[in-house]
């Protein structure tokens with residue numbers, strides 16, 4: 001039986017957030033974004049280990065007051081220059097603890113709104129697959145291609161277009177090979193794991209995600225996430 005492990009790249013600077021802290025440490029209803037993300041996976045009995053990849057210079061993680069004390073949690077100060085470098089470094093760091101056929105679910109630290117239900121949907125859909133798969137949502141809006149003057153050049157068909165989310169779930173050995181392969185390609189930096197696997201000629205499965213599994217990128221994403229969590233709390237109180 002293949003085990004499932006989680007790898008959380010948390011080494012970014014959060015430049016688009018323009019905050020005084022990297023966005024993974026901003027408070028979301030009083031808890032650092034990355035800790036909400038980590039706790040979600042630690043709460044799942046399906047997950048054998050959780051690996052967080054931090055920037056080598058990170059001096060914030062260790063000061064967090066509510067760090068989980070689970071033996072399943074492993075912290076690696078081995079972030080790289082790009083997200084894919086951080087993920088590849090994490091895959092190497094966790095290698096001694098996993099089998100090459102074990103599943104690795106790569107999940108952005110900056111997506112703290114994943115739910116247990118959505119996580120289970122991905123695992124159920126992908127665990128019998130020979131390649132692996134990702135959460136994603138079909139494009140909802142009309143898609144415009146811009147010219148250099150920021151005017152509409154044309155309208156693109158949105159048929160068959162999906163927006164990638166995380167987790168992205170692949171066997172450890174396959175994903176490591178895929179990311180090592182893309183490192184050899186000139187000017188090719190995959191922005192998600194699926195893109196690296198695609199470069200091997202494989203076709204990852206698309207599993208229906210949810211809008212609430214948003215990535216905290218701009219300040220308004222944090223406000224939106226807080227509003228959703230407050231609504232969850234109200235609904236919980238009413239139930």
Ligand SMILES: Nc1ccn([C@@H]2O[C@H](COP(=O)(O)OP(=O)(O)OP(=O)(O)O)[C@@H](O)[C@H]2O)c(=O)n1
Nearest residue numbers: 009010011012013014015016081082086109110
């Ligand atoms: N060198 C990097 C860059 C990003 N990430 C992580 O990858 C996830 C998704 O990346 P993104 O949202 O782009 O985060 P940042 O790079 O931090 O944001 P920005 O692009 O606005 O600077 C985040 O959890 C981020 O911490 C990482 O581990 N290592």
Ligand SMILES: C[C@](O)(CO)[C@H](O)COP(=O)(O)O
Nearest residue numbers: 083108164165166191192215
């Ligand atoms: C992996 C990802 O979350 C899929 O949507 C996303 O690509 C990561 O963010 P980035 O801004 O592209 O680094």
